[in-house]
Amino acid sequence: MSDESGNSTGTSAARARGRVVGVPKRCWCGExxxxxxxxxxxxxxxxxxxxAFAAERKLSNDNHAYKWVDEALLDEIEALTFRVGRLERTLIDDRVEEERKKFAEFEMKLETExxxxxxxxxxxxxxxxKKVMGIVALGCLTMVVLSKII
Ligand SMILES: [Zn+2]
Structure with missing residues (x-):
């Protein structure tokens, strides 16, 4: 284990070696x-x-699952924070979309009205x-009738 101690902050290097993000549940070997x-x-x-396999055989310098618990938990918190942030953004997007829809509906209503x-x-x-035209027509007719009578 002592050879891994310098790796406490090198999470990216650890991930490059095929380690999982967060708490490992099972090693790649199935154990x-x-x-x-x-x-x-x-x-x-x-x-x-x-x-478990590597621990039982006290292997060292192997590529079986190995991860500090505190680092794994930090990973979990990081992942959770990321997910919460994404969720919040989605919620805000949804709300904005809802407002936009409401506004579009309002605009449509206004336009229709x-x-x-x-x-x-x-x-x-x-x-x-039509009324004016009717009066004019009636006037014309009256004039014509009147002119014929006179
Ligand atoms: Zn293993």
Whole structure:
């Protein structure tokens, strides 16, 4: 274990060696991962996850699962923070989308109302026009009739 102690901050290097992010559940070899306590001088009593197979045979310099518990938990927190952040962004996006929809609906309603009012105004104007035309026509007819009588 002592040869791994310098690796405590090199998470990217550890990941490059095929280690999982967060708490390892199972080693790539299929063995379960167990929790062990470090007895090394630089990391006394520091707990770590280890492949059960490798732990049983006390392997060293192998590529079986190995990870400090505190680092794994930090990974988990990081992943959780990331997920919460993403969730928050999604929620905000949803809310913005909802507002946008409401606004579009409102805009549509407004447009329809303006349009129907304009139609009303136009048909009213047409009606007025017809009335005027009717009066004019009636006037003309009266003139014609009157001119014939006279
Ligand atoms: Zn293993």
């Amino acid at each position: 379960l991962v167990v929790t062990k306590m470090s007895k090394s001088v630089p990391n006394p009593y520091r707990r770590y996850y280890r492949c 303006v349009f129907s009012r304009m139609e009303d105004a136009i048909s009213e104007a047409k009606w007025e026009m």
